[in-house]
Amino acid sequence: MTRQTCTTCNAELRGTENYCPQCGHSLRGRRGRRGEPEPPRWVEIEFQESKSSSFHTALDLCITNPNYRTFERNALKVHRVGFHADQSGELLRLANIVRGWKSFRLFVDGREETWRSFFYGGYYCFEDRDASAHSNQYCYGESSEWFNWWGCHRLGYGFYSEEDWLRSGKMMEDHVFVLDKDRIKRILLQRARSHRFCPVMNTKSILERVDMLPDAIDPATNPDWEYYFLDWRDEPSTPPAAAVPVCNPESMIVTHLVPPDVVVPNPPDRSWAQGEPPPGYE
Structure with missing residues (x-):
């Protein structure tokens, strides 16, 4: 049987992954069909052992995730867990616990990013979309x-x-x-x-x-x-x-x-647009 490895980090693969479990590199095409969103990005959160009272809560969130793993770095135990970026609920619950810790690190598609650049780089808006009654x-x-x-x-x-x-x-x-x-x-x-x-x-x-x-x-x-x-x-x-x-x-x-389930809002008041003075004009 041919051994499959990640083209980015050479980690060994089972052959069924969409993303490399080691570096987060996408193992499938990123481009969707016409009009469809691109496949979600892969996000990994990493942290080390902590004396925080929330550590065990964070750990409980990790161990139920099939993409959770631990390893050692400089003789310290490191916890790393991966999410599809559209799993906003699970990702944010963990991030809100650990993002203030010194050992916190965030990787998007295998590249390290700051939490601020990630969250304010569009993810906060996606979170609002998830909370909306009509996402489209x-x-x-x-x-x-x-x-x-x-x-x-x-x-x-x-x-x-x-x-x-x-x-x-x-x-x-x-x-x-x-x-x-x-x-x-x-x-x-x-x-x-x-x-x-x-x-x-x-x-x-x-x-x-x-x-x-x-x-x-x-x-x-x-x-x-x-x-x-x-x-x-x-x-x-x-x-x-x-x-x-x-x-x-x-x-x-x-x-x-525009998709059929999206309503085009009524236009703003333009009653003055055909030669009539605008509202409030003296």
């Missing part, structure tokens, strides 16, 4: 302020956001709004890095969604879109000084980009 709606955004069609409301470029669209497109003299898709992709990827430890972050799917947007938007010929005029003095019949395209929530492109 939480990710896409539950209000008009946050909602977007990338599948992560933390990325911005909201469905009703004016500023983001203005920075990534140009209004032409013929009233056609031309999107700068390359710029949109760069900004989304840059923002996604700040949330890279979210187990359901799928950058491949995000970039595909950008490609599905039209290169140019003309509400005069495409009823799926309309303009929001950012200056109430602009008239729809003249080239607007500042306007951004907004998609009809019931349009075909929305049905392709």
Whole structure:
């Protein structure tokens, strides 16, 4: 029988693992099918013997995990346990006990990370998603302020956001709004890095969604879109000084980009957008 080993650390494998039990290296493809999240990351928590009153509680959480093991380092006993990153409940229960200990170490896919970089790098948001009654709606955004069609409301470029669209497109003299898709992709990827430890972050799917947007938007010929005029003095019949395209929530492109169980929030009040003064304007 051929001996199987990890390509990263040469640890011996049984052949059934998804991740190396020694270093956490993924033993399967990280890229999911179109539109599906990438496989969750592998997270390991390590700590040594402790005089803390919570030590035995931490140990009890470990010994029920099949990915728990012990070994010696510098004549000291080390405890290490692995989790799929989407096991947020179990992972956080243990981490909240041991993360203040001097011996605490955290590894993500075999690479050591600080707890702060991991937790605030998207994992706290995933924890909130787990606690939400509707996880898909939480990710896409539950209000008009946050909602977007990338599948992560933390990325911005909201469905009703004016500023983001203005920075990534140009209004032409013929009233056609031309999107700068390359710029949109760069900004989304840059923002996604700040949330890279979210187990359901799928950058491949995000970039595909950008490609599905039209290169140019003309509400005069495409009823799926309309303009929001950012200056109430602009008239729809003249080239607007500042306007951004907004998609009809019931349009075909929305049905392709947004899952059927996600509700597109109602737009913010734009009653002043067609030449009427905005609320509170004197």
